[in-house]
Amino acid sequence: MSTIGLIGAGHIGSQIARLAVSHGYDVVVSNSRGPDTLADLMKELGPHARAGTVENAAAAGDIVVVTIPLKNYRHVPVAPLAGKVVIDTNNYYPQRDGHIAELDNESTTTAELLQRHLPTSKVVKAFNHIYAAQLTTDGRPAGTPNRRALVIAGDDAGAKSVVTRLLDEFGFDTVDAGPLKEGWRIQRDTPGYGPRRTAEELRRDLAAAQRPARP
Numbered sequence: 001m002s003t004i005g006l007i008g009a010g011h012i013g014s015q016i017a018r019l020a021v022s023h024g025y026d027v028v029v030s031n032s033r034g035p036d037t038l039a040d041l042m043k044e045l046g047p048h049a050r051a052g053t054v055e056n057a058a059a060a061g062d063i064v065v066v067t068i069p070l071k072n073y074r075h076v077p078v079a080p081l082a083g084k085v086v087i088d089t090n091n092y093y094p095q096r097d098g099h100i101a102e103l104d105n106e107s108t109t110t111a112e113l114l115q116r117h118l119p120t121s122k123v124v125k126a127f128n129h130i131y132a133a134q135l136t137t138d139g140r141p142a143g144t145p146n147r148r149a150l151v152i153a154g155d156d157a158g159a160k161s162v163v164t165r166l167l168d169e170f171g172f173d174t175v176d177a178g179p180l181k182e183g184w185r186i187q188r189d190t191p192g193y194g195p196r197r198t199a200e201e202l203r204r205d206l207a208a209a210q211r212p213a214r215p
């Protein structure tokens, strides 16, 4: 696992690219407007970063991070992501994303939508409940007391192990919420969404989360 592909280079995508490069990975970064618009970020990230098209990032990544406004998830290319671990950071904000009936009625989760769109990939939810800026400030070496933890959810145990190792390298403990369908426990408006939490605190938050009643 040496290259991380980024689909999305905004607040979260650029921060994950910074973390990845500083931990020895190569990155291929993409956005909706094309590689030419990423020149400043490439200059900052240095020789281990390359800007590409979305297809380039999807093809190059051993792990690929989808970090775009949720409304655009159907634009993510399917074929180049076959068999790969795909990290989904996305959250649902109807004011930005428009209404998605299955999310409004809580019959599915954001990451299940992406998994359905990418049936041959192994989608793992991660990085969705931490403010982008804190990704590069809150990481600590393994074993540090009160180390911050982040939640993952996913249906593939091997993919979750890969993401757990990556989070550990980036400086975070991991709490496994279970399969993708349990990802609602860390969606917006749940106790664990946003604040700095240790693993023990996050486990309590996940258990305390209340799913809004379906209309």
Ligand SMILES: NC(=O)c1ccc[n+]([C@@H]2O[C@H](COP(=O)([O-])OP(=O)(O)OC[C@H]3O[C@@H](n4cnc5c(N)ncnc54)[C@H](OP(=O)(O)O)[C@@H]3O)[C@@H](O)[C@H]2O)c1
Binding pocket: 007, 008, 009, 010, 011, 012, 013, 030, 031, 032, 033, 034, 054, 067, 068, 069, 070, 072, 075, 076, 089, 090, 091, 092, 127, 128, 129, 130, 131, 132, 133
């Ligand atoms: N900001 C946070 O602190 C935070 C924390 C956790 C999770 N999240 C979630 O993570 C996701 C990304 O958030 P963000 O704050 O990083 O968003 P952002 O700053 O608005 O950046 C979005 C990025 O996605 C790119 N993009 C949009 N449509 C695309 C497409 N069809 N193909 C390829 N790239 C596309 C944009 O490219 P262009 O600029 O070229 O259009 C931009 O680089 C969202 O779902 C958000 O809710 C955000």
